[in-house]
Amino acid sequence: MMAALFCLGMLLTMPPAGAEEQAPPAYRISGVVVDAVTGVPVAHAEVSISVGTDETKTTAGEDGRFVFQGLEAAKYPLFATAQGYVREGHNEHGGFQTAVAVGSAIDSEHVIFRLHRQVIITGRVTDEHGETVRQAQVMLFGTESTSGRHARFVQAQMQTDDLGEYRFARLQPGKYYVAVEARPWYAQTGFSYLPEQDRHSFRSTNRGPSPDPSLDVVYPITFYPGVTDEQAAGELNLTAGEKVEANVPLQAVPAVHVRLANLPVGEIAIQIGANEKLFGTLDMALGVASAQISPGEYEVAGLPPGDVKLVVDQGGSQGSSSRAIRTNVSEGETLDGAGTGATANVSGRVIFPAGDANPARGQVSLVGEDTQGASAMLEKDGRFSFAAVLEGAYKVSVNLPVSDEYVGGVYATGAKASGRDITISGAGNVQLNITMGRGVGQVTGVAKVDGKPTADVMVLLVPETGQNLEEDYRLDQSDSDGTFALGGILPGRYSLVAIEDGWDLEWTNGTVLKPYLAKGQTLQISANDQKKVVVEVQHKM
Amino acid sequence: MRRSIPAFIVSFTVLPWLLGVAAALAQQTETENFEVSGMVINAVTGEPVSRALVQMQAGTGKAQFAGADGTFVFRNLARGRYNLTASKPGFFSEQQLGLWNAWRNSFQDVPSEKEVVLKLTPEGIIYGEVKNESGEPVEGVTVRAQRWQTENGRKSLQNGGEAATDDEGNFRLAELTPGSYHLSFVPANRGGWVTYDKLHRRKQTNQGYGPQFYPGVADVESATAIELRAGATVHITQALSRQPLFEVAGVVRGATPVGGFSLTLMNASGDMVQRIVGIDPKSGEFQIPGVPAGTYLLAASAQAPNGNGPQELQVQLTATRLIQLKSDLAGLVLILGRGISVGVQVYGGIPPVETTNVPQVMVQLISKEFLQNSRGTMVPPQNGEPRPAARIEDIPPGTYTVEASPNQPAYIASLRCGSVDLLRDDLTIAPGGVLPPIEVTLGKDGAQLSVKVMEKGQPAAAAVVIYSEEYPRRSVLTQTNETGAFSQGNLAPGKYQVIAVKDALDLEFRSPGAMEKYLEHASAVTLQSGGAETSVRVEVQELPERHR
Known part of the structure; x- marks a missing residue:
């Protein structure tokens, strides 16, 4: 079950909980909280269950035992915490947990709650003079994820205090990496060039007032223990209950200035930003400055040396587009801002379900790799047209202010379309017809081993084609009675698998998932479907 | 052409720093090749501050680090006026502290005999831990340092800093300017709230931790203030007490x-x-x-x-x-409804009353209960637009002080909402209420008042309040320079009391209660519409008491 109470959302709506019973039978949940590593009972743990608005707390005894009495038949998410331990759900896997089912003929009296001792990572960020750095952004990367990928993901971030210190507590045991992004407090970002007076001249050679080189500096993104290459980042492999200090010394380096040429001139508003990708999973925005130095030519200042991605955003009255220029920047370089590919004229129409045309304030977006993309406003009749779109592969999305509609299909002339994806090759005219769908499906069921309902199992629904996997997959963990629920499913053909101990599988990788799919179930989901299934649990291979 | 560095700079390093301050290093040459030098000092201890960044903003935007001994020199300067500021983490410049004369003080004539002294005021820090009745740390409590601040004569509780307690209940609030702070503690909300499509049947927990103020009281009025001096570090232990919920x-x-x-x-x-x-x-x-x-x-x-x-x-x-x-x-x-709204109509300068071509007026409804409820609008949206009417939408019920400020020379001749005279009284808006429009009438024939401030027979810099007992909300606060003289135009005709004080940073100059004690030593004037300038001399008063 999804641990709804862990969501940090502003508003979260739970479905109404069935018919009202008159005299609820007095069921119980009881069990023991034990240390996940040693198996020793944890005294005085705080245990809570919740259903609807009713959250009930209790404190476990000296022997770790706890009881909730007088419960109605339902499934209860169960949480526990204790001094020096994390706060987690029962058998929690990143937001999913095994809720305890209560009712006749269900055993809810022998719960073993394995609670993990917390891990603490603290440290201090200092500058090249040994002085503490305030307000440095400290990012903690970990490997735990339920997204089916093996990578390092941001788990938490915070700013250093006035002592330059940071502290991440209540962490699960595991492997961690620390990265720091900061700006020298004294930095004076300067431009090398002054705006060109003569608008006909193409290249500016007008040297501006050089900033003092000792002040025109940046901190490259720095990893514990003080390295700027993420491959060399120090791994903090922490077992339950461990506390480590990971100090990060920063070293200011001269800021890099580059020029971007061949950018559009005229009414179009241009914004230039820069990103650095960390561990392949986080696009970290860097604070850079840019200024036009001659028509169509910009200077970008305040860059760290190394691999960065310059993102050029162009805004017009009808929409905007952005493209990325990946580069290993070096001082004084001039880059071509025009991009290499051809551009196409893309226009089309959004077709809404009958009787439901409300494109007011809506927007169509083409989302490509590397933040390349474009967006256009919807006209009253659902038509749209983009400014020039660079050739490439894009996902089509339609953003409506208040709507439960989704992109059902894309039909293209002048480009290849498949599902919600299009590929534009070469210049020319592209016409898109986007049909919107409404009504999502739901799959509920029981995960079984040899006909017996099984708890704690990973239940995964993936599109049969593998297309749009990272958006369309649905995931759950079977509760103590083996039941699970997958909601919000877009119509289409899917495969359903249940895998025991499957949480660290790299299931986004087709070859990893393939053997499981062979024994999976195929489901055709249409709008507003409510399917009930039994799924046989597979063992991890 | 460049001049070499004057030889006596060398002596600077061997002199004690106090003597160094006295030494004037600005040097005139025939080629307009000057320099300016000085020192960055801690405003509290008088000691030098090392490695502060000194910026010269006028002209070329030069910047440099002061040395370990706090000294700095800018060379090769042309004759002129330069703006010099210092900064360093953990310190405030005079500008950052909001001192009234900070901006003027930051200018330096070159050449000059004067050695520049840039003062940095060290931050105050409040740190500590939050516990429950059993002495266990409480995590995720939002701790705020709030202080009463008077802006435009209006006192309100402003946030000076905010932090959350960590897993050990510790918090740190740094970068606080000197002053009197109230600490508030707001227990964790775990980042949001949950809405359920269901009502509960049972009574919920009836005890818990609610927002509270140091040292454990429910409201700011009964809270104990923490006096934080510049550079001070104050330690606080707060035990949260359970309250009925x-x-x-x-x-x-x-x-x-x-x-x-x-x-x-x-x-x-x-x-x-x-x-x-x-x-x-x-x-x-x-x-x-x-x-x-x-x-x-x-x-x-x-x-x-x-x-x-x-x-x-x-x-x-x-x-x-x-x-x-x-x-x-x-x-x-x-x-549910579209919310309460009120129309705003501006009548341009009398005489004669005009409804076209009126200057823009900012009209604000300032909530007495919840500052967040305050609303405002610019009327007309464009300067000189022919239809100078607007609406302020979505006003929560409550009590509001209404203020109107024209952006061109004019005074507010009248400000009304139906029968309510908004120059005297607050506007109370009831739930579901329907309001007549707020009518703003501008006057263009305002009076001119010339003020000369004296202190012990000498002209002096001071804060001056031109106070109206009749309409306290028409009162004006200004600041004179060292000549003590200034002239104020666009005053509504009527009787005023002119008051001069040394420091008016916290003065609620539109509040009769706060101003009463100054009236005895005020200079009374009666201003006529449009007439010749009226002159008044006023002696600087000592503050009867510090009312921070």
């Missing part, structure tokens, strides 16, 4: 069962205090349990049912209610 319940009418509605409960600091909201979408009934005693704004909002044309913009329906919570509160009825 109450339930707010009632019904929201006007939403559709499908569209639903959302509910928030906000306190005067802007915190959302609801943790759980139960709603029955069919009946509109709601329950918000676990709320400590206090004053709150309950707000319901919903999207208007999507009516006619497909092009209709989504309309937000709202309903708000001010709540004084002392016990469980049930049976509240909120009716």
Whole structure:
């Protein structure tokens, strides 16, 4: 079950909980909280269950035992915490947990709650003079994820205090990496060039007032223990209950200035930003400055040396587009801002379900790799047209202010379309017809081993084609009675698998998932479907 | 052509720093090749501050680090006036402290005999830990350092710093300017709240931790202030005490069962205090349990049912209610609507009354209960626009002080809303109320007053209040320079008391209560409309008491 109470959302709506019973039978949940590593009972743990608005707390005894009495038949998410331990759900896997089912003929009296001792990572960020750095952004990367990928993901971030210190507590045991992004407090970002007076001249050679080189500096993104290459980042492999200090010394380096040429001139508003990708999973925005130095030519200042991605955003009255220029920047370089590919004229129409045309304030977006993309406003009749779109592969999305509609299909002339994806090759005219769908499906069921309902199992629904996997997959963990629920499913053909101990599988990788799919179930989901299934649990291979 | 460095700079390093300050290093040459030098010092201890960044903003934007001994030199300067500022983490410049003469003080004539002294005031720090009754640390408590600050004669509680307690209950608030702080503690809300489509049947927990002030009181009026001097570090241990928690319940009418509605409960600091909201979408009934005693704004909002044309913009329906919570509160009825609005009409300069070609006026409704409820608008939206009417939309019920400030030379001849004279009285808006328009009449024939400030027979710099007993909200605060002289135009005709004080940073100069004690030593003037300039001399008064 999804641990709804862990969501940090502003508003979260739970479905109404069935018919009202008159005299609820007095069921119980009881069990023991034990240390996940040693198996020793944890005294005085705080245990809570919740259903609807009713959250009930209790404190476990000296022997770790706890009881909730007088419960109605339902499934209860169960949480526990204790001094020096994390706060987690029962058998929690990143937001999913095994809720305890209560009712006749269900055993809810022998719960073993394995609670993990917390891990603490603290440290201090200092500058090249040994002085503490305030307000440095400290990012903690970990490997735990339920997204089916093996990578390092941001788990938490915070700013250093006035002592330059940071502290991440209540962490699960595991492997961690620390990265720091900061700006020298004294930095004076300067431009090398002054705006060109003569608008006909193409290249500016007008040297501006050089900033003092000792002040025109940046901190490259720095990893514990003080390295700027993420491959060399120090791994903090922490077992339950461990506390480590990971100090990060920063070293200011001269800021890099580059020029971007061949950018559009005229009414179009241009914004230039820069990103650095960390561990392949986080696009970290860097604070850079840019200024036009001659028509169509910009200077970008305040860059760290190394691999960065310059993102050029162009805004017009009808929409905007952005493209990325990946580069290993070096001082004084001039880059071509025009991009290499051809551009196409893309226009089309959004077709809404009958009787439901409300494109007011809506927007169509083409989302490509590397933040390349474009967006256009919807006209009253659902038509749209983009400014020039660079050739490439894009996902089509339609953003409506208040709507439960989704992109059902894309039909293209002048480009290849498949599902919600299009590929534009070469210049020319592209016409898109986007049909919107409404009504999502739901799959509920029981995960079984040899006909017996099984708890704690990973239940995964993936599109049969593998297309749009990272958006369309649905995931759950079977509760103590083996039941699970997958909601919000877009119509289409899917495969359903249940895998025991499957949480660290790299299931986004087709070859990893393939053997499981062979024994999976195929489901055709249409709008507003409510399917009930039994799924046989597979063992991890 | 360049001049070499004057030889006596060398001597600087061997002199004690106090002598160094006295030494003037600006050097004139025939080629206009000057330099300016000085020192960055700690405003409290007088000791040099090492490695501060000294910036020269005028002209070329030069910057350099002061040395370990606090000294700096800018060379090769042309004759002129330069703006010099120093900065360093953990310190405030005079500008950052908001000192009235900071901007003028930051200019330096070159060449000059004067050695520049740049003062940095060290930050104050409040740190400590938050515990529960059993002495266990409490995590995730928002700790705020708030202080009363007077801006434009209006006193309000401003946030000076904010931090959250960590897993050991520790918090640190740094970068605080000197002053008198109230610490508030707001227990964790785990980042949001949960709305359920279901009402509970059982009574919820009736004890818990609500927002509280140091040293453990429910409201700011009974809180103990922490006097924080520049450079001071103060340690605080706060034991949170459990308070009775109450339930707010009632019904929201006007939403559709499908569209639903959302509910928030906000306190005067802007915190959302609801943790759980139960709603029955069919009946509109709601329950918000676990709320400590206090004053709150309950707000319901919903999207208007999507009516006619497909092009209709989504309309937000709202309903708000001010709540004084002392016990469980049930049976509240909120009716969703488009919110209360009031028209604003500006009449341009009298005589004669005009409705066209009037200058822009900023009209603000400043909430007496919840500063966040304040609303404002610019009338007309464009300067000189022919139809100078506007509306202020979506005004929560409550009591408001109305202020009108023209952006061109003019005074407010009258400010009314129906029978309410807004120059004297506040505007009370009842739930569901319908208001006549706010009418602003500008006067262009304002009086001119020339003031000369004296202190012990000498002209002196001071803060001057031109105070109107008749209409305290017409009172004006200005600052003179060292000549003590200034002239104020666009004053409404009438009687005024002119008051000069040394420091008016915290002066509520539009409050009769705060100004009463100054009236005895004030200079009275009567100003005529449009007439010749009236002159007045005024002696600087000592503050009867420090009322920070």
